[in-house]
Amino acid sequence: MIFLFKIGFLEVSWVDVIDIGLVSVLLYQVYKLIRGSIAVNIFLGILALYLVYLIVRAAQMELLTMILGQFMGVGVLAMIILFQPEIRKFLLVIGRGTEFRENIFKTISNWRHEYHDDFDIGQVIEAVKTLKASKTGALMVFSRDTELKFYAQTGDALDAEVNKRLLLSIFNKNSPLHDGAVIIYKGRIRAARCVLPVSENDHLPPNFGLRHRAAVGMSESTDTLVLAVSEETGRLVLARNGKYLRALKLKQIEQKILDYLHNSESGNWEEVHEHEAEASAETPSVKA
Known part of the structure; x- marks a missing residue:
């Protein structure tokens, strides 16, 4: 030696x-x-x-x-x-x-991503726009690679096509399914009223409620993208890998979701460029 x-x-x-x-x-x-x-x-x-x-x-x-x-x-x-x-x-x-x-797993990933051609992200964005305007609380989990069976089993199975009317019905304040999260996988709503893990991060803003903490906590525990709509202010929060973004435009949120589903996220996820919103504006009904 x-x-x-x-x-x-x-x-x-x-x-x-x-x-x-x-x-x-x-x-x-x-x-x-x-x-x-x-x-x-x-x-x-x-x-x-x-x-x-x-x-x-x-x-x-x-x-x-x-x-x-x-x-x-x-x-x-x-x-x-x-x-x-x-x-x-x-x-x-x-x-x-x-x-x-x-x-x-490159081949397997490519096979899994074929579902993007059948997923109209515009339906989600239109639903979020209405939820934001009406200040209706919502929690949506987008999964790219896994079914999240453990979390889906905490709610009610649906296995329904993603569309605006269904999302608005689920998160309606009078709906028995509104209190929880929906899990979207392979272009379909797998389950609603799902219970998510709550983040224990002490550095989260004090005005973050249970819904926002659950969004961050889910992104910490799984490889998912989570969107939360505040019931009090209508504010949108996007969470990924324990990090979160606020004050995003709808077109920027749409682009972030597309980047996640297409596995084309930038190294610095928290960085948001104005051209992202402009690029999305040119294609308002992009298929994911």
Whole structure:
């Protein structure tokens, strides 16, 4: 083994440098995932408890060391339970970014995207326009690659073609299906009145209600695009990968949905250009 240098009795090799670099990247990614959420406080609490354990063990406090040692013994299992949402999100990020996924499933993805020719996004935009004007609350989940069966099972199955009248009927305040989300997959409304996970991000605006937090939470947990319409103000919020956009024009929202369905999103999803609205304006009834 080739050593780079020595620090006292410690010999540092290339493997050690690579090891430290990989651990640093891993810790940074974990920090990005839990930043701004309640998981940060839990992580700091576990870290403080571990430091206390090291101190009492070094001080040879046998009884306290034995008690804290029991907690440390099940520490890995406890962290898996406590950080289950963050671990799931981390694995989802890895799954999205791997070269393996891009190459191996390219054929499958192309096959899945054939449904875009039968999906009239104009029906959704017209429904959103009416919902916004009437200040009717709504929550729509657009899924490109997965059926979201787990979330669909929390609501009522429909399997109906997407159209303006049906969406307005679902989100009508007197409808038994209005309280929840609709899941749109392969150009069809798979289910309505679905329950979505609520984001625990502490940095969300204080005026975000449960509907908007559910939109952000769903985008954090799954590879979906979520549109929320505020019941109080009629404001539109678009959520993706835990990020959200507000104050968008209808044509810009239409373009964002099309980019997602066609898998042609830009690297900086939060960046919105005026030409997106102009491009959509030229084709008001674009098929998705």
